[in-house]
Amino acid sequence: MKSLKFLSVLLTSIFLLTVASATAYYGTFIDGSGILSQAATITDGDSIDFEVDFISSDPSINLNVKLYNSTYDLIHTFEDNTVPTDPSYKIYTITPAIYSVPGTYKIIVFGYATELTLTVNAEVAPVITLTGSNPLTLEAATTYVEQGATALDDIDGDVTSSIITDSSSVNMNLVGSYSVTYDVTDSAGNNAAQVIRTVNVVDTTAPVITLIGSNPSTLEAATIYVEQGANASDSVDGDITASIVTDSSNVNMNLIGIYNVTYNVTDSAGNNAAQVIRTVNVVDTTAPVIILIGSNPFTVDIRGTYVERGFIATDSYDGDITSSVVVVSSDLNTGSIGTYHITYDVTDSAGNNATQVTRTVRVVSSGDDDDDDWEEYKDYYRRTPYTQKESPVVSETIYLQENSARESSWFRRFIESIVNFFRRLFGIN
Numbered sequence: 001m002k003s004l005k006f007l008s009v010l011l012t013s014i015f016l017l018t019v020a021s022a023t024a025y026y027g028t029f030i031d032g033s034g035i036l037s038q039a040a041t042i043t044d045g046d047s048i049d050f051e052v053d054f055i056s057s058d059p060s061i062n063l064n065v066k067l068y069n070s071t072y073d074l075i076h077t078f079e080d081n082t083v084p085t086d087p088s089y090k091i092y093t094i095t096p097a098i099y100s101v102p103g104t105y106k107i108i109v110f111g112y113a114t115e116l117t118l119t120v121n122a123e124v125a126p127v128i129t130l131t132g133s134n135p136l137t138l139e140a141a142t143t144y145v146e147q148g149a150t151a152l153d154d155i156d157g158d159v160t161s162s163i164i165t166d167s168s169s170v171n172m173n174l175v176g177s178y179s180v181t182y183d184v185t186d187s188a189g190n191n192a193a194q195v196i197r198t199v200n201v202v203d204t205t206a207p208v209i210t211l212i213g214s215n216p217s218t219l220e221a222a223t224i225y226v227e228q229g230a231n232a233s234d235s236v237d238g239d240i241t242a243s244i245v246t247d248s249s250n251v252n253m254n255l256i257g258i259y260n261v262t263y264n265v266t267d268s269a270g271n272n273a274a275q276v277i278r279t280v281n282v283v284d285t286t287a288p289v290i291i292l293i294g295s296n297p298f299t300v301d302i303r304g305t306y307v308e309r310g311f312i313a314t315d316s317y318d319g320d321i322t323s324s325v326v327v328v329s330s331d332l333n334t335g336s337i338g339t340y341h342i343t344y345d346v347t348d349s350a351g352n353n354a355t356q357v358t359r360t361v362r363v364v365s366s367g368d369d370d371d372d373d374w375e376e377y378k379d380y381y382r383r384t385p386y387t388q389k390e391s392p393v394v395s396e397t398i399y400l401q402e403n404s405a406r407e408s409s410w411f412r413r414f415i416e417s418i419v420n421f422f423r424r425l426f427g428i429n
Helices: 002-019 370-383 404-426
Strands: 026-031 040-045 050-053 063-069 074-082 088-094 105-112 114-122 127-130 138-141 149-153 163-164 175-185 196-201 208-211 217-220 228-233 245-249 257-264 274-282 289-292 298-301 311-315 328-331 339-347 357-364
Touching: 026 114, 040 050, 063 088, 105 257, 127 175, 127 196, 208 257, 208 274, 289 339, 289 357
Parallel strands: 040 114, 138 196, 217 274, 298 357
Antiparallel strands: 026 050, 050 088, 063 074, 063 105, 105 114, 127 149, 163 175, 175 196, 208 228, 245 257, 257 274, 289 311, 328 339, 339 357
């Protein structure tokens, strides 16, 4: 079928050439540089000019210029037995509206057996290929590093260097999904299909807790627990110390032992920090204290019996441990005049020993100790409220030896002692 169409066109051309043997038209394409040729290639969407020159002595010859496709189907008629107004040449333009689709076309100028060949190539845009992952997941608070792309064009070849990459929307300090665009245009003005890389900025890094103060922490029992605190930092949220949850509820400062204080924090992305634990050792290293009751030094008559005045022992942890006080040494001998010592000690449940306390006991005879008794009484009288006054001399229980031979002498001395006591009390000479 194609051959028959071509034969028909050829015979028509030969017939016209025979009728007007002195007449011919010569057609050529015109490119931008002025070079003339009988074959040309354009890209779909482009236009091209061709020129038909009249080379005959008879300008009245009719002109036929027609466009055929590759199978010699008539596509467009430029001239149909017309007489050109300018007998020397005429220029025609083939536009996309004329050829409509890519392919091979023939322009036949009747009166000239040679045809013009026009090839219309389909418009082929460059193709962009991403390098690296898409989508791309990156950790927040890091630096965005472009992974790049390549671009190839059927005519220009490698146009990677012409790629325009726009990653301006990516914020590495804000968790979210961002788009990076890639565009390129070839020398013919064909734009590649835009390629988009999705960049997911995520926060999967847990915050870090740093304790303030000692760990383990050793504290004295029976004191108040004071939290030393901690700091917390996150790669995205920054300082999140205020969000730390501290649990010291199990610490019992009144009970010796080892306790744990826990610290936890979560960032805005829901990442939990590794829990940090402070060990709190509650210990008792404070020694108990012994306080003597009664006078020290204490005076007792040689004829009397020493009665312990007592003591109090307290401990910061155990409380009242008076019942645990022991006498660790005593050289008291109430049957012999002299100065003696009784030493007291106590140990708390933690094994802390109190500072030992010693009471001095002076054993005297009643005749010798008048002055000592008086001085002791005056000091007692000045220091003690009236309701609590008790003469250390009068209150002493005096045990007498039943010796009738000395009974009158004892009674006399007793009366003298009473008289002297009241005389000194009231300042009577």
